[in-house]
Amino acid sequence: MAWTESDLERHARHLVLPDLGGPGVGRIRAAKVLILGAGGLGSPLAYYLAAAGVGRIGLCDDDHVDLSNLQRQILHFTADVGRSKLESAAEKLTALNPGVEIALHPERLTEANAEAILRGSDLLCDGTDNFETRALANRTAARLRIPLVSAAMERWSGQISVYRPWLGGPCAACVFPTPTAPGLAPDCATGGVLGPLPGVMGSLMAVEALKLLSGAGEPLDGRMLLYDGLDARMRVVGLAKRPDCPVCSGLG
Numbered sequence: 001m002a003w004t005e006s007d008l009e010r011h012a013r014h015l016v017l018p019d020l021g022g023p024g025v026g027r028i029r030a031a032k033v034l035i036l037g038a039g040g041l042g043s044p045l046a047y048y049l050a051a052a053g054v055g056r057i058g059l060c061d062d063d064h065v066d067l068s069n070l071q072r073q074i075l076h077f078t079a080d081v082g083r084s085k086l087e088s089a090a091e092k093l094t095a096l097n098p099g100v101e102i103a104l105h106p107e108r109l110t111e112a113n114a115e116a117i118l119r120g121s122d123l124l125c126d127g128t129d130n131f132e133t134r135a136l137a138n139r140t141a142a143r144l145r146i147p148l149v150s151a152a153m154e155r156w157s158g159q160i161s162v163y164r165p166w167l168g169g170p171c172a173a174c175v176f177p178t179p180t181a182p183g184l185a186p187d188c189a190t191g192g193v194l195g196p197l198p199g200v201m202g203s204l205m206a207v208e209a210l211k212l213l214s215g216a217g218e219p220l221d222g223r224m225l226l227y228d229g230l231d232a233r234m235r236v237v238g239l240a241k242r243p244d245c246p247v248c249s250g251l252g
């Protein structure tokens with residue numbers, strides 16, 4: 001991909017960054033990333049990936065902007081209430097970096113469409129908020145051998161990991177084999193969520209995504225980073241692969 005003077009200036013702070021540099025920025029610019037969910041986690045994630053010049057960003061979401069989203073979903077503004085989240089997101093991301101191709105999938109991920117939507121992506125980032133979609137994203141990504149960055153939040157705390165089970169580590173189903181019992185894990189609408197929490201977790205997703213795309217550093221495979229906003233604590237725990245995992249036991 002050719003570099004113009006303006007590309008060099010736009011990416012200047014990454015081009016001089018140790019462990020990233022020209023080769024890393026070049027790999028990021030050639031990459032195709034699919035983001036599930038243009039909400040709380042997807043907002044900072046998509047902004048930072050567009051700002052970093054990811055070649056193509058695919059967005060999958062069938063939702064519309066609600067006034068109660070604006071407290072944390074910073075892709076969407078007051079004038080966007082009632083609009084499709086994807087249209088609203090594409091407008092902001094294109095304004096931030098017109099060089100990024102935005103591909104819109106205005107639908108919910110289903111067994112029928114998952115493989116077609118994910119195929120061809122170099123990386124999948126899951127910012128959705130329900131167990132079924134997350135499990136489907138994990139199964140499909142594992143089958144297609146697409147690295148998965150997955151984060152989740154609850155009230156004041158969040159968690160994030162990277163799953164590439166064909167390299168020998170766990171997949172998301174090894175860690176979360178069954179849905180949490182109803183009532184134990186409230187969704188954002190009933191349990192509430194601190195506005196900047198998706199900012200923290202979505203930004204951590206962007207860090208892991210840029211590492212995976214560029215080859216920098218040590219991704220969070222086999223580890224989970226836990227953030228507790230109320231206690232102001234962050235810690236990393238090890239994750240184990242389940243030998244009998246129905247998703248990844250045959251993959252490595």
Ligand SMILES: [Zn+2]
Pocket residue numbers: 165170171172173174175242245246247248249
């Ligand atoms: Zn597994």
